Amino acid sequence: MTTPHSPAGTTPGADSPHDVARRSAERGRTRRRLYQWLFVAPALLYMVGFFGFPLVNNVVMSFQEYTPTTYFTGEAPFTGLDNWRAVLGDGLFTDAIWQTLLFTAGSLLGQFTIGLALAVFFSRRFRLSGPIRAVLLLPWLVPMVVSAVVWRRIMDQDHGVLNSFLSVFGMDAVPWLASPSVALLSAVLVNIWIGIPFNMVILYGGLQEIPRELHEAAALDGAGPWRAFRSVTLPMLRPVITVVLVLGFMSTIKVLDLILALTGGGPADSTQTLGTLTYQLSFLQLDFGQGAVVGNVLILISAVFAVLYLRVNRADLGKGK
Amino acid sequence: MRRPTRGTPPRSVALPLAAVMAAAGLAGCARQPDPGTVTVLNSATNTAEHEANQDHFDRCAEPLGLRVDQISVPADQVATKALRMASSDSLPDILELDGSELPQFAETGGLLPITSAGVDTSVLSDSAVSLGSHDGAQYGVARSVNSLALIYNAELLAEAGLEPPATWEELRASAAELTGGDTYGMAFSASPNADGVYQFLPFFWSAGGDETALDDGAGDAALQLWKDLVDDGSASRSVVNWNQQDVNDQFISGRAAMMINGPWQVPVLDGQDDVEWAVASIPVPEAGQDPVPPIGGTVMTVPAGGDEEREQNAGAILNCLNSEENQLAWGERVNNVPTREDAAAAYREQNPKLAPFADLVATARSRTAEVGTGWPVVADAMSGAFQSVLTGRTTPGDALERAQRQTRTGE
Structure with a gap:
């Protein structure tokens, strides 16, 4: 849309047909812009109110002495870097970061591999594949806390089903949740179990999108199943894989309810994550300033990955995928 | 290039629509108390509990010409809910807090x-006053209080010809003797949260431990006792995962001959016929x-x-709730001891x-009497200490020294 230029030499103010056209076009544009903003406004206000404001507030809070008193008096004196120093100087914070990363990496690896394997398995239609797939979705339907409570019983050292099962093969009872060296692994295993359905469903959907002809062509070119999987399935699945991994990352890194119900962060802090740490600081010790510090670190880590995700996506778009 | 002309709906629809959407965000108004x-x-939050409370409130409010409205939220959310109410100036007339949250x-x-x-x-009673006090002033009244005791399987003890143990030495010996097959002699909670800390206190305090000086050496013996019970095989290694509910489950399924627990388990214990239970003092x-358990x-x-009128109304209801007759009725209802x-x-x-x-x-003590608002930090340090000792990561002495350092940096 281009605005017609009024020819030189026309008297200003005179309503030449050109001017009328231009003015009405301008008016139309302003009005359209106003409407655009009016329709964007609710979403924008929502974003600012429910995401921007808490985010900024959380950052500010991490520099304040924010205690129960603040709620009564509204006063939260600034203390500079005191909160950051206290949190970063605590050995538990370093442990929690490592444990969070281990937990996230382990969970994603397990969920994704098993989810992908199951998705590929079910993409070959066979009898009863539908019902079995439906049953595999069950972990997703069970509330996280319920799963954790059930797994706590399954993994009980003395009477748990898991150890009874292992003893059939002559294995000693494993202190799944009672030993600091095993507890994090147990939490990862439970989280893998919870996350498999999500990965499977999304990847299965992605697999359905891959045109059959590609596989047929690969087969004609003499590609075996493994080669076809590596050179056809995986590249075609790439956008879906990034979505699954990024969403999985976001929901895993902030884990709280699973850990609280499964081990409460113990034994001996071996399953403390950034999520449980911020919960403990903010809601048990009621030191909201220090809790905000850990929350900010969590947001920062998530933000880094969100940006990575956007970049990868843009690169994909650039290639026309 | 042809652009699709979509977007601008008629003005008559667009403006009111936008206005409504913007106004929706501003809705909400403060409630005017009657x-x-x-x-x-x-x-x-539990229906029976809610109704029992309402019944007691009504009993006191009606003669005064008042009505009582309860707002009930899960126990671990009362403090945060109250803080939110405080920031919007809408606190209730009576706020019922856990004793350990009062100082905050x-x-x-x-x-x-x-x-x-x-x-x-x-x-x-003095212990009830200390539960409701902070810095020498009393802010809260407890109608009834609980503590911890040794609850034992009377049948198993009788079979083994044992009396409930009165000392730590007897506890260790009896627990070992009662252990066999699927049954552990002893069960307690050493979970890394309030439950575990609550259960550790009767041992820590009875040994002369001091929460303001965790590393003074007196508390080591309590950690050692827990460690010994687990190392002897008289208590499960899973105690580090068990909350007090789990401990009770173990007991009523016959997998523990003795346990440390509180009177809030009485309805569950009464509701089953498998285990014959009895209560003894803490060893x-x-x-x-004298045993020194925590008061809760x-x-x-x-x-x-x-x-001021609302405050006096609240006070009048509190006075009535704490009459001898009402306290006794309430204590019997919730199996807690009147104050x-x-x-x-x-x-x-x-x-x-x-x-x-x-x-x-x-003879019980309040958790916050000495350390006041520092209690959450002390409790966290304490749970770190018994968890690391029970899982074999460190010795009792080192664990409590580390815990003491933790409480200092937490200040």
């Missing part, structure tokens, strides 16, 4: 010293010593800054099975 109604925030609130200046609301505290390090329970407080000495004596007489609790409460 002068004849007293509001209460508590944790009685009293410290803010947001609670009224309870005598200013006209509440008579002279009739309460002490040496014969003849909720306290009712009156938030400050409200209208008035006269009511406690009557309770003891009427409930011989739970009498050890009544005795234990008399």
